[in-house]
Amino acid sequence: MKKILFVYPHNFLECNMGTNIRVYFLAKELRSLGYEIDLYAFRNFLSIYDDFDEMNCHEKLVNSLYLYDYRETVLFRKRHKIHRYISQVLHNEELENWVTPSMVKQFNEITSSIEYDYIIMFYAYTAELISPGNYRGSSSKIYFMEDLLSVAHFVSGRSKYIGGLLDSEIKRISYFDKIVCISSDEKILFEKLLPNKQFYFLPHLISKKNVTGKLVNKVMKVLFIGYDNEYNIEGMRWFFENVYSHILVDIELIVVGKVTKYIDGSYPNLRKIEYVENLRELYLNVDMVICPLQNGTGMKIKVVEAMSYGIPIVCTSRGVDGLPDKNRNGCLVSDTPEGFADAINRLATNTALYKECQMKINEYFSEILDWAVYKEMLPKLFD
Incomplete structure (x- = not known):
């Protein structure tokens, strides 16, 4: 049976936001095709994992759960605050990078002890894990692009300049063998920026519902x-x-x-x-x-x-x-x-x-x- 490692910061069994629902249904489909799925996620981030085993026991979508402590990233970023400030001044600010030396060490320990056929990642924030300088394995790497992160940072006002953000996002996406876009717009943009990569458009995994006989409410x-x-x-x-x-x-x-x-x-x-x-x-x-x-x-x-x-x-x-x-x-x-x-x-x-x-x-x-x-x-x- 082929094995897949999901690198996703949240507990996707909590179907309480759009990206979790997207990843949940993807996991269901892959399990139905016979794949085993392990999850590498973050504690002390947004999700809670106290009830993970209970949530997972019914469908058993996840074989093994590995947790990285996101507080390590927070402390690492504080220690390197001056470097980020200089980058902002020089207008070459990079997209947020959540990867730390301790995360790379933990990730390589996991991927060297288990032979994964595929590593699936959902955010470029963690893409440096599989960069040529950090990753020692040979798994096929697939990126499911849920958002255009550089643009999201820019339009929300979290960053004043987009050049460095977009450059770093393009660089990180280039680490992957295949890129699957939930957005047709982003597929069209990135296949022009990375013409040697394979891009696919795959919308949310959901089927048409049978709602025959549904009546409109008076109010x-x-x-x-x-x-x-x-x-x-x-x-x-x-x-x-x-x-x-x-x-x-x-x-x-x-x-x-x-x-x-x-x-x-x-x-x-x-x-x-x-x-x-x-x-x-x-x-x-x-x-x-x-x-x-x-x-x-x-x-x-x-x-x-x-x-x-x-x-x-x-x-x-x-x-x-x-x-x-x-x-x-x-x-x-x-x-x-x-x-x-x-x-x-x-x-x-x-x-x-x-x-x-x-x-x-x-x-x-x-x-x-x-x-x-x-x-x-x-x-x-x-x-």
């Missing part, structure tokens, strides 16, 4: 799902501060996830739910999904999941990031508060428009995003 239920990352917080605040007052129809607004902690003020038609166990039940009971994000890269998992249920979506331009077609996917897109609210108002009051959006989303998802379209790609990737 339309409008949903936003969001983990408490900076993009979701920013998007929700933009919505309530700029869009909410322009909504003229009677709706029930449902916000789900840790982002609820950052909604200021009270709204009579708002229901906040921090955690939902059954997302299918939630999607089957809502009529519309919104994605008011102002920033971000990659593909929005929340948008793709809504599309799999044929639910009409109102979003900003960031909501259709990563989709091969930005105009004919069935989503209503607006970047202005008035336009965003108007799209909600029209969907809530215009039955013909609502059904038209449903039809377009169903057709687009079946042709472009359905896992059935890409099912043959995964075995070929690992051939």
